[in-house]
Amino acid sequence: MRDNILIFKAFLLDSYRELNAKKMFWLVLVGSALVAMVFACFSIEGENVFFFSYNCTSVLESFGMQFTTPEIFFKDILFYQLGVDWWLTFFAMILAIVSTGSIMPDFMSQGSIDLSICRPVSRTKLFVIKYFSGLLFVTLQITIFTFICFLIIGFKADSWELGLFSSIPLIVCFFSYFYCVSFFLAVFGRGTLACIIITLLFWALVGGLNVTHEVLTFLKVDEERAQTRAEERGEAFSNEDFEMLAKTYNIIESIRFFLPKSSETVHLIRRCLVNNAELNREQEKSKKAQEEVWGRAREMRDKRDKKELSEKEKKERDTYFDDRLQEGLDIVDIKYGVEKAKRDQSFFSILGTSFVFEFFILGLACWKFNRKDF
Numbered sequence: 296m297r298d299n300i301l302i303f304k305a306f307l308l309d310s311y312r313e314l315n316a317k318k319m320f321w322l323v324l325v326g327s328a329l330v331a332m333v334f335a336c337f338s339i340e341g342e343n344v345f346f347f348s349y350n351c352t353s354v355l356e357s358f359g360m361q362f363t364t365p366e367i368f369f370k371d372i373l374f375y376q377l378g379v380d381w382w383l384t385f386f387a388m389i390l391a392i393v394s395t396g397s398i399m400p401d402f403m404s405q406g407s408i409d410l411s412i413c414r415p416v417s418r419t420k421l422f423v424i425k426y427f428s429g430l431l432f433v434t435l436q437i438t439i440f441t442f443i444c445f446l447i448i449g450f451k452a453d454s455w456e457l458g459l460f461s462s463i464p465l466i467v468c469f470f471s472y473f474y475c476v477s478f479f480l481a482v483f484g485r486g487t488l489a490c491i492i493i494t495l496l497f498w499a500l501v502g503g504l505n506v507t508h509e510v511l512t513f514l515k516v517d518e519e520r521a522q523t524r525a526e527e528r529g530e531a532f533s534n535e536d537f538e539m540l541a542k543t544y545n546i547i548e549s550i551r552f553f554l555p556k557s558s559e560t561v562h563l564i565r566r567c568l569v570n571n572a573e574l575n576r577e578q579e580k581s582k583k584a585q586e587e588v589w590g591r592a593r594e595m596r597d598k599r600d601k602k603e604l605s606e607k608e609k610k611e612r613d614t615y616f617d618d619r620l621q622e623g624l625d626i627v628d629i630k631y632g633v634e635k636a637k638r639d640q641s642f643f644s645i646l647g648t649s650f651v652f653e654f655f656i657l658g659l660a661c662w663k664f665n666r667k668d669f
Contacts, residue, residue: 309428319394320432323387327436330382331443334373338451339365361581366454370568374444374459383437383466384561389495391433391470392477396491398429399481418665426478426657433470437463461567465560468646472555473498475653479660482667504551505558509633511544516632520625555649562637563645571638578631585623589616 338345343352360376362368402425416424441459449455477494485493518537569577593616 319390323390323394323436324439326390327382327387327440328443330378331440331447334369334378334444335447335451337369337373339368344368356584361577361584365452366448366456367569367573367577369448369452370454370456370459371565374448374462375565375568378440378444379462379466379561379564383440383462384469384557387436388470388473388498391436392473392494392498393491395429395432395474396477396494397487399425399478400485400487400490403481419661422661422664426475429474429478430467430471433467433474434463437466456568458567462564465564468649469557469560472501472557472560472649472653475656475660479656482660482663498557501554501557504547504554508544508547508551509558511540511547512633512636513629514540515544516629516636517625520629520632552648553652555652556645557649559637559640559645560649563642566638571635574631574634578627581627581631582624585620585627589620589623592616592619 336347343350344355345351355372360372362372441462445456445459448459473494476497477490480490480493518540522537596612596616
């Protein structure tokens with residue numbers, strides 16, 4: 296047991312030195328630190344958000360970013376929506392795939408692998424140790440980014456949110472879904488460039504299916520709401536469009552069942568940060584924002600109309616603004632309906648099926664690695 300631990304530490308140290316020698320590792324590390332430090336430049340005074348001295352409240356509201364407390368602003372909008380969704384799982388993800396794409400191909404090159412298999416350790420252990428040592432890259436990046444954000448949120452919002460650290464294992468899981476594909480390709484004889492390109496294409500495929508699934512979920516929730524309203528009014532509702540949408544939704548769900556749930560895995564972070572009560576308050580504030588926007592639009596229209604309107608014109612104008620307001624409120628309800636539908640998914644249905652895919656890919660790669668002649 297002790298020998299295995301020493302061997303594992305030796306391989307981890309080798310991997311760390313290999314990553315440390317790469318400029319990409321330091322590029323992502325500096326990038327993560329800079330993104331986290333940019334968050335420290337935001338401040339909140341009342342209901343206004345300032346970036347240094349610039350009031351950017353209207354900019355955030357134009358993107359539909361609503362917050363109820365400084366705590367929600369820093370941990371949900373800055374950390375999750377910008378830090379996790381854009382930096383860690385998009386830009387940093389691309390850099391991580393490129394950086395780690397050469398780990399296994401370089402390791403399996405003639406000379407490097409010969410020295411490793413001469414050690415008193417089985418090939419399976421060697422394979423597993425090398426795989427987990429490759430995950431060290433992402434773990435270090437996320438840990439540093441999360442710790443800096445934890446301090447910023449603690450001092451800025453007076454909220455020491457331990458839920459932020461849930462992002463470390465969850466984003467490592469997110470990365471591992473695609474890193475295992477790169478590992479699989481390397482064992483089956485693909486070079487560094489092929490591993491990187493095919494892994495990025497697979498990531499794009501999964502991402503495209505995720506976007507399609509989210510759009511279909513949005514439409515499905517909208518149709519369900521329309522059906523409920525029609526039943527309440529006693530009106531007839533056409534099921535043809537709904538049935539077609541349901542069939543398409545089920546087909547996409549069936550395809551995604553065998554693939555890693557990358558977007559749902561990342562969304563688990565938000566479930567750890569924002570509880571249902573906070574989510575309901577955000578929904579109510581979003582509705583109030585819609586009412587204020589269309590209320591101001593109605594007032595501006597009244598001031599602009601110089602001539603006296605007839606009763607019919609006033610009714611048409613009021614109907615127009617009432618319809619636009621209702622559309623805005625419906626979009627808010629649908630948006631949060633989709634969010635609540637995501638929260639209904641169990642951790643097992645998200646992580647369990649994703650790990651089945653990962654273990655299957657790694658199992659094939661390990662089998663090939665054990666049978667491969669070096």
